Amino acid sequence: MPDNPLPDHATLAAALGPVIPPPRPQSTLEPYRDKIKKWRAEGVEMMAIWQRLQEDYHYPGSYSSVRRFCHRLNPPAPTAVVRVHTAPGEEMQVDFGYIGKIYDPRRGKMRKAYVFVATLSHSRHQYAEIVFDQKIATWLALHRRAFEYFGGVPRRVVPDNLKAAVRKALLIDPILAEAYRRFALHYNFLISPTRPRTPQHKGKVENGVHYVKRNFIAGRTFADIDAANARLKIWVKEIAGARIHGTTRQAPWQVFHTVERAQLQPLPINPFRLLAIKPVKVHRDCHITLDGNYYSAPHRYIGQRLDAHIHEKMIYLYDGAELVASHLRHSGTGHWSTRLDDYPPEKAAYLKQTPPKCRENAKKIGPATTKVVNTLLDSRPLDRLRAAQNILRLAEKVGPKRLERACARALYFDDIQYQRVKQILNAGLDHEPLPGKTPVVEPAVPFEFARSAQEFFPQNGGLPC
Numbered sequence: 001m002p003d004n005p006l007p008d009h010a011t012l013a014a015a016l017g018p019v020i021p022p023p024r025p026q027s028t029l030e031p032y033r034d035k036i037k038k039w040r041a042e043g044v045e046m047m048a049i050w051q052r053l054q055e056d057y058h059y060p061g062s063y064s065s066v067r068r069f070c071h072r073l074n075p076p077a078p079t080a081v082v083r084v085h086t087a088p089g090e091e092m093q094v095d096f097g098y099i100g101k102i103y104d105p106r107r108g109k110m111r112k113a114y115v116f117v118a119t120l121s122h123s124r125h126q127y128a129e130i131v132f133d134q135k136i137a138t139w140l141a142l143h144r145r146a147f148e149y150f151g152g153v154p155r156r157v158v159p160d161n162l163k164a165a166v167r168k169a170l171l172i173d174p175i176l177a178e179a180y181r182r183f184a185l186h187y188n189f190l191i192s193p194t195r196p197r198t199p200q201h202k203g204k205v206e207n208g209v210h211y212v213k214r215n216f217i218a219g220r221t222f223a224d225i226d227a228a229n230a231r232l233k234i235w236v237k238e239i240a241g242a243r244i245h246g247t248t249r250q251a252p253w254q255v256f257h258t259v260e261r262a263q264l265q266p267l268p269i270n271p272f273r274l275l276a277i278k279p280v281k282v283h284r285d286c287h288i289t290l291d292g293n294y295y296s297a298p299h300r301y302i303g304q305r306l307d308a309h310i311h312e313k314m315i316y317l318y319d320g321a322e323l324v325a326s327h328l329r330h331s332g333t334g335h336w337s338t339r340l341d342d343y344p345p346e347k348a349a350y351l352k353q354t355p356p357k358c359r360e361n362a363k364k365i366g367p368a369t370t371k372v373v374n375t376l377l378d379s380r381p382l383d384r385l386r387a388a389q390n391i392l393r394l395a396e397k398v399g400p401k402r403l404e405r406a407c408a409r410a411l412y413f414d415d416i417q418y419q420r421v422k423q424i425l426n427a428g429l430d431h432e433p434l435p436g437k438t439p440v441v442e443p444a445v446p447f448e449f450a451r452s453a454q455e456f457f458p459q460n461g462g463l464p465c
Contacts, residue, residue, distance in 0.1 A: 028061045029053075029069040036066075037073065045214030046070050047243070052219075086121035089263030092154040094118045094143070096134055097209035099217045103224040104132060113225065115217070115232075118146040119208040120154065124245050125256035126208050128236050130228050136179050137276045144271055147187065150256075152264025156190045178321045179274055179309055186272040188265060211240065276310045280317070286342050290315065292333030296342040297325045358388045365395060366404035372416045387418040398425050405430040 007015075029036065032053060039049050050066040053059035095117055102113040111132050118127040127146040131138055147153050184191050216235050222228035241253030248255065280288040282301040287294040290308055297306060297317050306324065309316040315337075317325040327337040355377050362373035372391060376384040395403045406424040410416045412434050424430055 027065070027069055028059075029065060032057065032059070033073075036070065039219065040070060040073065042218055043214050044218040045211060047211075048215040048218065051215075087263070088122045088260040089120075089152070089154055089265070091121040091156045091158060092118055092146070093121060093158045093208075094146075095160050095209050097213055099130065099213055102130065102222060102228060105224045105226065113228075115209065115212050116142045117208045117212055118143070120150065120256065120260055121158075123252050123255035123260040124208070124248060125150075125252040125260070126212075126236055126240055128208075128212055128232055130225055130232060132225070135277075137274055140179060140183050140272065140274050143183065143187075147267060148271075150264060151261060152266060153187050153189055154264060156192050157184070158192050160193070178307075178318055178323075179277060181321075183272050183274070186268060188268075215239070273312050274309060275312065278308045278310065279305050280308045281305050287336070287338070288317065293330045293335045294337065295325070295327045296338045298342050299344050355385060355388075358385070358392060361392050362388075365392075365400045366407070368404050368408035368411055369400075371411060372407045372421070375416060390418045391421055394422065394425060402430050409434060 013019075036049060039052070044052075046067050047063065049070070050059075050063045053061075053066070096114045097117065099113050099115050101110040103109070104111045113130050113132055114134060116129050116131060119125070127149045129142060129145065131142065143157070180191065212232075216232060216239075222231070237253060241256075242251055244250065245252055278290065280290055282288055282297045282304055284302060286299045286302065287296050288306065288308065290310070295308075295315055295317070301319065301324065304319075307318045307320075309318060311329065313329055315327045315329050316323060317327075325339065325342065327339075330337065358373055358377065359370070362370040369391070373388045376388045376391075391403075391407070394406075398406075402425060403421075406421050406429075407416070409424050409429060409432075410421050413420075
């Protein structure tokens with residue numbers, strides 16, 4: 001062994017010259033470079049590019065070749081990630097993605113459309129549907145159809161901070177939209193919103209939305225939304241569900257059916273059905289107007305706006321997250337649903353004087369008052385209820401004894417109208433005897449002087465000062 005040490009790498013490089021790289025054969029995808037660039041610019045994902053090359057050009061290469069070629073065209077910046085593993089049936093991530101305009105056959109025009117994607121975090125199996133809005137009723141209906149498609153309910157749902165799910169996005173304890181909160185209670189799952197501006201925290205569904213947009217939507221046109229959803233339903237099962245997932249290395253459809261489906265919570269017996277949420281205003285009569293019918297709300301909300309949650313059989317009125325009133329929903333128009341407690345106390349007390357209540361209160365006053373009230377209510381009770389109520393209210397001002405005598409006088413002269421009874425009391429005629437009747441003698445009331453006689457007649461015989 002020689003005593004001289006071996007030269008270092010720099011010495012060898014200087015002596016031997018630059019390293020000549022081995023010859024690299026031209027990529028089999030080079031003839032399709034312009035086509036691949038165009039697809040990538042349109043947002044088509046690499047898996048879809050590989051599939052279209054196979055279908056349209058009979059490309060014999062592998063998906064890995066397409067992936068490497070696309071990365072050479074646009075090298076991705078390296079980033080560090082942490083993969084979160086989820087137990088079967090534990091979590092579902094949900095999100096919307098804008099996909100452009102699609103024809104709406106019901107309105108007869110092109111409209112902005114969004115794809116809703118729900119991804120089970122363990123199996124990566126998806127439910128997807130295209131809709132025209134992100135309203136609360138749509139949001140809840142999509143959840144319900146996703147649960148029915150999966151045949152069960154996960155224990156936790158991770159949404160983004162859209163208004164249909166979260167009223168106020170906070171780092172800790174976000175304020176949930178009331179309809180979504182009630183929906184979660186009905187289906188027994190926990191709502192776990194992502195932190196604001198952190199879409200990577202629901203990366204499974206983010207990737208799922210991108211996968212739908214790039215593999216199913218990009219580069220395709222559809223006759224209308226119905227045709228798109230019919231084809232999407234097949235695509236979710238036969239393409240997205242059958243592919244080997246890049247992370248799990250298994251087919252989502254197979255993992256779902258063999259492992260995850262059995263771990264989901266059972267569906268409730270009755271589905272949660274929220275038809276719509278509409279803003280309504282409380283008018284001066286303590287009622288809101290909804291679909292041609294009238295529903296009462298507490299008088300303290302007069303002039304303010306509430307949210308009406310419309311279900312198939314019920315109407316719920318909310319002030320933010322506070323439930324302020326509930327009513328059975330009327331069919332047709334022109335119906336009134338009124339709770340007397342929604343009126344101010346003085347008006348509610350007046351309205352509570354129903355015909356049976358008026359008859360009961362009249363008996364407590366005396367036979368004449370009872371006869372007057374019964375006579376009014378026996379003939380056209382709805383028209384004369386107000387008159388009976390007003391007569392009974394006179395007892396609050398003059399007392400039951402005077403009202404009883406006034407009613408007796410009104411009966412004697414066969415004029416029992418409210419105005420006549422009131423005139424008798426105002427004129428003091430209730431103290432006058434009826435013709436042929438013995439006058440009513442009021443008991444004598446002894447009088448006492450406030451000052452003694454000695455103050456007026458001093459014992460010294462002098463005059464008072």
